[in-house]
Amino acid sequence: MRCYFHLVNGDEVIADDTGVEIIDLARAHELALQTIEDIRAETIQLGDSWQGWRLEVVDPSGAVLLSIPLDPVLH
Secondary structure, eight states: OEEEEEEEOSSOEEOOSSOEEOSSHHHHHHHHHHHHHHHHHHHHHHTOOOTTOEEEEEOTTOOEEEEEEOSOOOO
């Protein structure tokens, strides 16, 4: 199954036009979490903020399969 990883907030969408082939939704979730960690690491280095953004994993029809906030998680 092909999945696309879009970055979304209330006003903007940074669309993934390429996507990746995955075997199941669990793998899509793993890739989404890995992508979010990469974005957070880059954000710290650049001093950017992704507050209010989320990563949406969608199928080819545009149906949202997963939606994960990019806001920092406090432990």
